[in-house]
Amino acid sequence: MNSLPLSPLKYKHSILVIDDEEAILDIMKITLANQGYDLHTANSAEEGLKILKESPNFSLIISDQIMPGMLGVQFFAQAREICPNAMRVLLTGYADMDAIIEAVNSGGIHLYITKPWRKDELLYSINQILSRAELLIENQQLTELVKKQNEALMELNKNLEEKVRMKTLHLEQSTRELKTSYERIQLILEGAELAMSKIVESRDPYTAGHEQHVAKIACTIARNMSLPNIQIEAIRIAGSLHDIGKIAVPSEILTKPGRLNKLEMEMVKTHAQNAYDILKTIEFPYPIAKIILQHHERIDGSGYPQGLKGEEILLEARIIGVADVIEAMSSHRPYRPTLGIESAMAEITRNRGILYDADVVDVCSRIYQDQGPKGLLQM
Numbered sequence: 001m002n003s004l005p006l007s008p009l010k011y012k013h014s015i016l017v018i019d020d021e022e023a024i025l026d027i028m029k030i031t032l033a034n035q036g037y038d039l040h041t042a043n044s045a046e047e048g049l050k051i052l053k054e055s056p057n058f059s060l061i062i063s064d065q066i067m068p069g070m071l072g073v074q075f076f077a078q079a080r081e082i083c084p085n086a087m088r089v090l091l092t093g094y095a096d097m098d099a100i101i102e103a104v105n106s107g108g109i110h111l112y113i114t115k116p117w118r119k120d121e122l123l124y125s126i127n128q129i130l131s132r133a134e135l136l137i138e139n140q141q142l143t144e145l146v147k148k149q150n151e152a153l154m155e156l157n158k159n160l161e162e163k164v165r166m167k168t169l170h171l172e173q174s175t176r177e178l179k180t181s182y183e184r185i186q187l188i189l190e191g192a193e194l195a196m197s198k199i200v201e202s203r204d205p206y207t208a209g210h211e212q213h214v215a216k217i218a219c220t221i222a223r224n225m226s227l228p229n230i231q232i233e234a235i236r237i238a239g240s241l242h243d244i245g246k247i248a249v250p251s252e253i254l255t256k257p258g259r260l261n262k263l264e265m266e267m268v269k270t271h272a273q274n275a276y277d278i279l280k281t282i283e284f285p286y287p288i289a290k291i292i293l294q295h296h297e298r299i300d301g302s303g304y305p306q307g308l309k310g311e312e313i314l315l316e317a318r319i320i321g322v323a324d325v326i327e328a329m330s331s332h333r334p335y336r337p338t339l340g341i342e343s344a345m346a347e348i349t350r351n352r353g354i355l356y357d358a359d360v361v362d363v364c365s366r367i368y369q370d371q372g373p374k375g376l377l378q379m
């Protein structure tokens with residue numbers, strides 16, 4: 001039984017022992033028998049080198065220092081070339097201390113064992129050096145693994161960077177195209193709006209410019225109410241088209257001088273619903289058709305076509321409704337001269353919160369007081 005504890009080894013190791021004395025080789029064989037090693041022996045340095053060349057997978061090489069033909073240190077110098085990963089142990093007598101120092105300093109030898117040795121010390125030394133060899137192997141495998149993983153990671157990172165770069169380029173290109181396409185659509189939309197309002201005006205030349213003026217007044221009110229740009233844009237489009245439904249009203253009625261009779265009035269009133277029917281299928285980015293449908297609705301429910309009340313009426317329609325009254329009363333009509341902006345302001349103030357939205361009227365009054373008629377009309 002060994003008195004020195006041995007560490008468990010993971011692998012089956014091949015060991016090569018070189019000594020010119022057969023007796024030493026026999027002792028080695030006996031000592032290392034039943035230890036689980038794959039033991040090979042050679043009785044000269046030349047034979048040892050031959051074995052290594054044939055099979056360079058030894059974990060441990062143990063060599064005598066004093067051998068005829070070649071010293072152990074010289075043998076190890078060559079063995080190291082053939083089998084660089086093997087652990088190297090020199091067997092030597094006390095008299096060879098100079099050789100040991102030279103061998104250890106040159107780095108070629110991992111351990112030396114002096115003759116004679118105790119069996120348990122030899123087994124312990126071999127076990128320890130093989131444990132160290134296993135650690136070195138595992139360390140090497142781990143280093144290799146980390147290196148491979150790093151390379152894979154770098155490759156992945158490179159691919160990822162390239163993908164991100166390509167995706168960014170693609171996105172930038174798409175954004176540019178989208179912007180161009182949006183601008184083109186805006187132009188088409190504005191062109192279509194203008195064409196539609198011109199058609200209405202062509203049938204009622206007395207109100208030429210009315211829709212554009214209403215759009216401007218309504219936008220001025222909306223800006224002063226600090227509404228978001230998208231809502232102001234909806235008001236501008238709806239204002240520009242709010243009377244498009246008059247296209248379905250006979251032009252004799254639209255241009256008739258003097259007051260309209262009840263039936264004619266009813267026909268004129270259909271323009272809100274007509275406009276809605278014309279525009280409802282167009283996919284505006286805002287509820288343009290609905291805003292126009294409601295531009296004659298009044299806060300107290302006295303308006304048309306649905307008799308909506310208060311906040312049932314869209315804010316955009318409440319603004320256009322007030323702008324429509326201001327513009328209509330400030331302009332000449334075939335059946336009457338202009339009533340003037342003063343009368344228009346008096347009308348909306350008198351009916352503040354009754355026919356017209358109180359906040360919208362307040363904003364109009366403020367603009368009128370601060371900037372005069374020009375602030376509101378800006379025509």
Ligand SMILES: [Fe+2]
Pocket residue numbers: 242243271295296324
């Ligand atoms: Fe109208």
